[in-house]
Amino acid sequence: MDTLNRPIRVLVAKVGLDGHDRGAKVIATALRDAGMEVIYTGLRQTPEMVVAAALQEDVDAIGISILSGAHMTVFPKVKALMKEKGLDDVLLTGGGIIPDEDSQLLQEQGVGKLFAPGTTTADIAGYITEWVKKHRDF
Numbered sequence: 001m002d003t004l005n006r007p008i009r010v011l012v013a014k015v016g017l018d019g020h021d022r023g024a025k026v027i028a029t030a031l032r033d034a035g036m037e038v039i040y041t042g043l044r045q046t047p048e049m050v051v052a053a054a055l056q057e058d059v060d061a062i063g064i065s066i067l068s069g070a071h072m073t074v075f076p077k078v079k080a081l082m083k084e085k086g087l088d089d090v091l092l093t094g095g096g097i098i099p100d101e102d103s104q105l106l107q108e109q110g111v112g113k114l115f116a117p118g119t120t121t122a123d124i125a126g127y128i129t130e131w132v133k134k135h136r137d138f
Contacts, residue, residue: 024065030121051081064094
């Protein structure tokens with residue numbers, strides 16, 4: 001991250017009724033430890049709330065933690081709202097319990113890499129850092 005003029009800003013969100021936020025908090029802490037500025041929205045966010053917060057906070061990436069099985073609804077909705085608000089140069093990534101086939105479909109729709117349980121936090125931080133270096137104009 002030495003070549004960037006400021007820390008990478010990441011919004012970590014839990015969308016819907018999924019109340020399990022331990023993983024999201026672990027990721028938020030790990031990204032913060034990697035030198036990123038992290039905004040954690042807390043539980044029970046709507047896609048609209050997530051995109052509004054991302055816009056207000058001027059983030060480089062949105063990370064959604066999802067364990068509820070609603071990933072095929074949540075990610076496309078957030079992606080559509082991002083496009084509507086002009087956040088085309090913001091990474092939408094995330095993780096949780098997402099079958100490989102669904103992950104591939106979502107990536108074909110413009111969602112970034114999705115991480116399964118067991119992925120190292122270093123891999124996640126590295127992916128976000130490399131994506132931001134390539135796609136964001138500092």
